[in-house]
Amino acid sequence: MTLSRRDFLGLSSGGLFLSACQLTPPQYPALKRARVIVVGGGFGGLNVAKAIKRLAPECPVTLIDRDLSYTRCLGSNLVIGGFASEQSLQQDLPSPLAAKNITFQVGEVVRVSHNPSRLHLADGQTLPFDRLILSPGIDFRWDQVPGMGESLSGQIPHAYKGGQAGLLAYQIKNMRQGGTLIITAPQNPYRCPPGPYERASLVAAYFKQHNPKAKILILDAKSRFSKQKAFTAAWDRYYPGMIEWISYETEGEMDHVDAPKRTVHMAFNRFRADVLNVIPPQKAGRLGEQLGLTDASGWCDVDPMTFESRRHPRIHVIGDAATIGPMPKSAFAAQAQARACAVAVIQSLLGRPPLEPRLINHCYSFIDQQHAISITGVYGFKAGSKELITLSQGETPPGALGETEAAEAQGWYQLILEQTFG
Amino acid sequence: MRTSSPAPIRPSLWVLLCLFAPAGAPAAFGEAAECSLILACAGCHGDDGAGSGPFPALHSLKPHEVVSTMRAFRLGERPATVMQRIAAGYTDPELSKMADCLSGEPLE
Numbered sequence: 001m002t003l004s005r006r007d008f009l010g011l012s013s014g015g016l017f018l019s020a021c022q023l024t025p026p027q028y029p030a031l032k033r034a035r036v037i038v039v040g041g042g043f044g045g046l047n048v049a050k051a052i053k054r055l056a057p058e059c060p061v062t063l064i065d066r067d068l069s070y071t072r073c074l075g076s077n078l079v080i081g082g083f084a085s086e087q088s089l090q091q092d093l094p095s096p097l098a099a100k101n102i103t104f105q106v107g108e109v110v111r112v113s114h115n116p117s118r119l120h121l122a123d124g125q126t127l128p129f130d131r132l133i134l135s136p137g138i139d140f141r142w143d144q145v146p147g148m149g150e151s152l153s154g155q156i157p158h159a160y161k162g163g164q165a166g167l168l169a170y171q172i173k174n175m176r177q178g179g180t181l182i183i184t185a186p187q188n189p190y191r192c193p194p195g196p197y198e199r200a201s202l203v204a205a206y207f208k209q210h211n212p213k214a215k216i217l218i219l220d221a222k223s224r225f226s227k228q229k230a231f232t233a234a235w236d237r238y239y240p241g242m243i244e245w246i247s248y249e250t251e252g253e254m255d256h257v258d259a260p261k262r263t264v265h266m267a268f269n270r271f272r273a274d275v276l277n278v279i280p281p282q283k284a285g286r287l288g289e290q291l292g293l294t295d296a297s298g299w300c301d302v303d304p305m306t307f308e309s310r311r312h313p314r315i316h317v318i319g320d321a322a323t324i325g326p327m328p329k330s331a332f333a334a335q336a337q338a339r340a341c342a343v344a345v346i347q348s349l350l351g352r353p354p355l356e357p358r359l360i361n362h363c364y365s366f367i368d369q370q371h372a373i374s375i376t377g378v379y380g381f382k383a384g385s386k387e388l389i390t391l392s393q394g395e396t397p398p399g400a401l402g403e404t405e406a407a408e409a410q411g412w413y414q415l416i417l418e419q420t421f422g
Numbered sequence: 423m424r425t426s427s428p429a430p431i432r433p434s435l436w437v438l439l440c441l442f443a444p445a446g447a448p449a450a451f452g453e454a455a456e457c458s459l460i461l462a463c464a465g466c467h468g469d470d471g472a473g474s475g476p477f478p479a480l481h482s483l484k485p486h487e488v489v490s491t492m493r494a495f496r497l498g499e500r501p502a503t504v505m506q507r508i509a510a511g512y513t514d515p516e517l518s519k520m521a522d523c524l525s526g527e528p529l530e
Contacts, residue, residue, distance in 0.1 A: 054469070336462040343458060360462035360508060376504055378511025394507030405503050411475030412466055419469060 031059040034349045037119055037129045039109055039287065041065035041093045043074070044135030044319030044334040046420045049102045051342030059346070062103040062127070064119075068093055070421075073191065074331045075413065076165035081202030082173065083369060086166030091421040112291050117314055131345045133307075134293070134300075135319040135334065136285030137161060138191045141298070144281045146256035156259055156276045159199075160191065171275045172203055178213035179274030182264060184254060185220045189299070190282040191320045191329045193226035194375065197245075198365035199277070201231065204239040205368040216243045217271060219264055221281070223248045226328070227365060230373040233398035238367060284321035291315070299323045304388035305381065306344040306354045307337060316341055324359070325388025327379055331416060333361040356381050359388070364409035371402045372409035457523035459516055471524065480524055488521035489514075 036059060038049045049063045070091045078084040097104040108122035112132065119127045138161060142149045148156065157164040157171070172181060181203060185196040200216050207214040224247075225231075235243045252267025262276045283289070283298030293309050295301040300317040302309055304325045307316040318324075318341050319334035327333045340357035347354055359379040366372045373396035380391045396402055466477045473479030480488070494500035495509035512520065 332465055335465055339461050339464065340458070343461070355458040358459045358462060358511070360465060360511075362465065362504065362508075374504060376507040378508055380511065391512075392507055392510035394510070396503075400503075408476045408503060411477060415466065415468065415474045415477075419464075 027058045028056070028350060030349055030351070031056045031346065034059050034131070035127075035129045036061045036131050036133070036345060036349075037127060038063045038133045038135070039065070039119075040135035040137065040285075040319070041067070041070045042072070042135055042137055042319065042334070043331040043416070043420055044137075044338050045133070046093075046097075047335045047338035048133050048135065048318060048341050048345075049097070050100055050419075051339045052345060053100050053102055055342055056346050057101070059349070060103070062105055063093075063097055064105045064107045064109065064121075065093055066106065066108055068106060071161075071163045072331075073161050073195075074416070076159060077195065077199045077202045078366065079165040080159060080169045080172065080199055082169060082206045083202065086163070086169065089163070089165060091417075096421055109287055109290075112312070112315065114312070129314070130349060131314055131316065133316045133318065133341060133345065134287060134291070134321065135317070135338070136287035136321045138282045138320050138329075139284065139286050139289075140280040141283055142280060145254065145278060147259055148257045148278055148280065152259045153278075156257070156262065156278055158279055159277060160195070160279050160282075168275075168277055172206065173210075175211065175214065175274045177211055178215075179211070180215045180217055180272070181275045181277065182217045182219060182262075182271055182273035183277045184264060184279055185218055185222065185225065186279050186281040187221040189323075189329060190279075192363070193328050193330075194231070194363065194365045196220075196279055197225060197227065197231045198367075200243050201234065201239070201365070201367045204235070204242050207242060208239060214242070217273075218243070218245045219251060219254065219266060219271060220245060220247055221254065227373055227375050227395050229398040230396045230402075231365070231367075234367040234371065234373065234402075238371070284317075288317065288321045293317055295323075297323065303386065305356060305386060306348070307341040308344070308348075316345065325379060326390050327359060327361055327377070327388070328363070328375075330361055330363045331420075332363055332412075333359070335416060335420070336360055362412075364405065364412060366406070366409060367402065370406050372406040373402045374405055374409070457519075459512070459520050460523050483521075483525065485518070485521035485525045488524055489517045492517050492520075 038045045045063060049061050052059055052061050070093055072089050072091060076089055079086050094104045110120045110122050112119055117129050119129055157168045159165045159168040183196050183200055200218055204216055255265040255267060257264055257278060263270050263272045284294050284300050288294045288300045293300045293311050300322040302317050302322045307318050309315045309317055318337040320329040324337060336359045344354050362376045364372045364374045375395040377393040378391045379388050382389055467480050468474045471481040492509045495502050495505040498506060
């Protein structure tokens with residue numbers, strides 16, 4: 001921020017900008033009286049609320065979540081591999097938000113009404129809004145996993161949202177010597193595409209120390225997966241013979257799960273586990289469907305330039321729940337979308353046209369504590385188009401097994417936690 | 423990105439550029455719009471572009487350093503873990519605009 005730049009833009013003239021030396025930005029009445037509500041206390045929700053406050057401190061922002069704390073999925077594979085405590089995934093919501101002057105409210109959203117726009121909570125409260133931003137995360141398609149269901153996930157954890165990482169870690173720790181962990185990996189799209197494979201890697205790191213004859217079998221609904229070459233090279237090098245990946249092409253679709261016997265019946269064969277981790281196919285978090293924002297895919301259909309729903313104006317959806325062009329579903333992506341959404345919301349409140357965001361996703365996976373691999377994409381709009389496309393992408397080559405990247409991964413992990421929950 | 427450098431963000435600056443351009447100054451507004459190019463860089467380089475852990479600070483870079491470093495990443499002339507993938511997502515004119523936004527000074 002320099003005087004020359006502001007003069008260059010003419011911002012210090014016209015009275016809108018007070019003085020180059022004054023750090024307080026001008027107060028916009030339209031922002032001061034705006035009613036912005038964010039629902040969801042995860043990476044998308046917290047970051048969009050904070051970004052709006054950072055850009056427009058005078059804009060009142062309320063964040064609503066069902067709970068006083070958020071259990072993050074990011075970092076849960078470290079817990080499952082025994083590298084971090086289950087408690088470390090719990091993030092307190094009220095105090096960091098209060099520090100940023102964001103109103104926090106515990107509440108269960110029931111519905112939205114239009115003209116005028118109102119958010120209705122289960123306790124009968126009705127909250128008027130100008131802009132509503134949802135970041136409801138994911139839900140599971142249990143109907144696509146015959147034999148399984150939410151109630152059985154207390155014995156056969158998914159550990160892919162909420163507080164199940166500790167349960168899966170416990171089962172892995174208590175697995176018999178030489179036993180088999182089976183992970184079922186879902187069809188695209190789903191939260192954290194490399195997640196199941198990072199999980200296999202970190203559990204293998206644990207087994208190498210504590211259960212060296214154990215096996216990990218990944219039954220995949222896909223015929224290829226994120227960072228596949230680098231993962232495969234790392235498994236050959238660090239965990240030879242321990243992890244077996246079984247492609248959709250080999251075993252076909254899952255037929256059903258026999259939960260009492262911890263057995264997965266695939267199209268051709270059945271596989272019995274000592275510890276079974278079924279990661280179900282996914283869709284947008286319940287709120288997306290409940291408010292009528294999802295399309296036939298089960299995900300929220302939004303304009304990738306503004307994240308505004310194509311079904312309901314003034315409602316924006318970010319993070320895992322939304323289809324944002326070719327962007328994968330990750331905490332990094334949710335945070336990038338949150339910043340861009342904050343700009344889109346402020347622009348709209350000021351009656352200005354949207355700014356084209358340039359979005360980045362960058363996602364690390366740990367192989368063990370000393371090694372990590374990554375995948376990166378840059379996303380933007382074709383000139384004159386409203387379609388978000390991949391402008392560049394790349395991943396860790398299989399030959400480079402990521403000693404440097406482990407330090408970067410740790411650095412990034414600390415940073416996003418600080419930015420989001422700090 | 424120990425071996426690396428740039429990519430962007432300086433929200434205080436950015437606030438000025440993007441949000442508080444007077445409505446009656448379309449040229450300024452046009453300039454401001456270009457600064458949304460640097461938003462996502464905060465994911466690694468921090469909200470104020472001051473860097474964090476292994477990720478270098480960006481706000482001290484001169485515009486020509488931003489452009490030359492990003493071009494070197496893109497061309498594979500500068501070793502990097504990640505930045506070559508990111509640099510490939512921006513054209514030369516975009517890099518100039520990003521450098522301009524980042525440094526707070528127009529690129530000479």
